[in-house]
């Protein structure tokens with residue numbers, strides 16, 4: 001770890017790992033050389049961490065997730081090892097800038113949005129707190145698509161993140177796992193005369209694990225993210241021998257290897273495709289096999305399985321784990337059903353992430369029958385026993401039995417994966433207080449009535465290492481100067497900043513940090529896209545997946561309202577604004593893509609209008625992703641969290657922005673409720689319908705057209721967009737968007753429009769008083785302690801996993 005050794009290691013990796021001389025090395029070579037230097041040091045701690053876990057037989061926590069939206073690792077790992085500053089100096093000595101090297105890292109975007117990013121924050125927190133945590137997922141060859149904007153439209157390009165190789169992963173072919181699909185189930189007789197099921201004539205795929213080190217913050221713990229890649233199975237070789245059609249056999253390899261080819265780009269929407277179900281079973285089967293293999297190394301029976309392993313299901317994507325663990329215990333290890341069921345339920349926990357119907361996974365029984373016939377049998381048996389228990393509890397309540405069944409009747413029979421996950425888990429949680437309440441009142445009401453103790457809330461959090469310390473070094477340094485450095489791993493310490501909201505000089509320095517971050521972002525935006533932003537204007541930021549429930553369109557309507565007012569009277573825009581959007585739309589989601597086109601249409605008109613004297617600017621920032629979030633968030637003044645109440649489960653973008661001193665304009669939805677409680681209502685711009693008002697209005701009959709007819713300021717905005725003012729080439733382009741608002745307005749934009757515009761006026765007024773604004777920002781930062789994912793993980797560990805941290809003592813380096 002000393003300077004001379006680090007320098008030597010970097011130069012050696014350049015020469016011997018990259019095979020380049022210093023003179024002919026490229027930027028990418030230098031990135032790889034530094035990454036390998038860091039990886040060596042992580043690997044040393046990694047091996048000792050895993051040895052320690054084995055030695056103390058630690059309770060393992062397995063986080064199963066179809067998505068891990070990690071973002072780049074190099075800066076994070078340098079920070080974790082506490083060699084960031086020295087690496088900067090050492091590179092300078094070689095005439096290199098660390099910030100340039102960091103920019104050459106390809107970005108692993110193996111997730112869509114909040115759910116995948118949560119999984120990444122949880123890995124960071126588990127390692128930092130010292131829990132024996134493992135992530136299990138899929139090594140997608142193509143992660144979330146790259147977004148380009150062409151003529152205002154979103155265009156998708158494949159994300160070839162592995163094109164130049166990935167320095168962080170180790171492939172472990174020796175732990176490859178065979179995974180079966182299809183075939184049929186035979187009944188046989190076991191050694192003791194019992195009936196046993198045999199799943200035969202299957203097609204086999206191999207899961208090959210790739211391990212990525214997950215470093216704890218300066219604590220010597222290095223945990224493992226194990227991602228599985230699909231390879232053609234062993235029977236492939238056999239086939240070649242048998243039918244002699246060698247070339248066709250090689251071609252067939254593809255059909256198994258596509259399983260880990262691409263991440264489905266649907267956020268909050270079920271993909272509903274064969275291949276998606278195969279992906280889900282593929283990584284779950286690999287994970288369960290790996291977990292059982294590790295456990296069996298040191299345990300003869302399954303008696304301690306649940307005491308030594310906790311498996312957390314990140315949404316229903318891995319819910320097939322319920323049936324798979326039962327299959328492994330009953331079919332492969334001959335554990336009696338009742339005992340296997342006890343073990344399964346005691347091991348599994350399920351986190352629900354959505355109330356949206358269209359996001360709930362329901363797989364056709366016919367598809368299950370074809371791909372996973374044994375699992376379907378097991379699910380039927382689980383359901384038979386479960387239904388019996390419901391009937392015993394609520395005799396004669398047939399409607400309830402029908403509602404709770406894991407098998408949904410109807411035109412097409414379906415397996416309700418959320419029901420399977422709830423029945424097969426000992427703990428079920430929502431991700432914010434409001435969301436957990438709504439789960440119990442609405443989507444999972446019958447289940448909560450039957451087993452109330454299963455249900456709890458675990459409000460999401462974000463890692464302060466990436467989302468404050470690393471992405472906002474200026475603010476981090478200022479906070480450390482004021483309260484010391486412990487906040488990085490003990491975010492509650494930020495409370496000590498609260499009194500400083502009344503300290504004019506501290507508030508001014510927080511303002512100066514924000515101003516500098518805004519100037520940085522303006523430079524970046526100019527260089528990257530040619531945008532021109534005024535760092536003295538308010539940066540009004542909405543960054544998240546594009547979805548109608550998140551209401552980017554409401555934000556756009558407000559921008560048009562500002563535009564019309566400023567057009568008549570430029571002094572109406574006393575506080576100049578730069579309205580920034582960043583969002584990917586699912587490639588098949590037409591309305592979402594049209595909203596992107598509309599935002600770009602508005603930007604073109606607004607930014608080109610000299611009457612506004614540059615006081616209003618609008619920009620759609622292409623290819624929103626973790627690394628872009630890390631640049632925007634430190635520069636944001638206003639955080640838009642404006643979803644229809646009751647639709648956003650938690651949100652985590654809201655936490656990141658507030659933690660970096662942005663003020664929130666938001667509805668009472670998801671974790672906004674708790675953010676507002678924490679920072680105080682006077683430091684939060686609240687507007688809009690409550691969840692109850694939304695449901696009441698839906699029940700009594702909502703007429704968006706009546707709202708429009710009565711509101712001339714809203715009508716003017718809708719009519720202007722509908723008239724083609726922002727789409728001169730095709731005047732009717734946005735008509736469908738406006739007609740949909742007038743006829744349906746599922747997310748009640750029109751109903752909330754007036755309240756939103758009025759609230760935005762309060763925001764503008766507040767911004768005109770910088771001292772007041774930045775004091776509010778300090779009060780936001782000071783009360784963000786509870787939104788650290790460290791707090792969230794401690795709650796999961798204590799209340800769901802029953803796990804304790806494990807200390808890793810590093811042996812002194814022995815180079816003999």
Ligand SMILES: *Cc1c(COP(=O)(O)O)cnc(C)c1O
Pocket residue numbers: 112113114117543544545624625626629650651652653654656
């Ligand atoms: C945090 C984050 C999200 C989640 O944002 P929400 O506003 O909570 O929806 C999505 N994408 C990226 C890249 C993120 O970093």
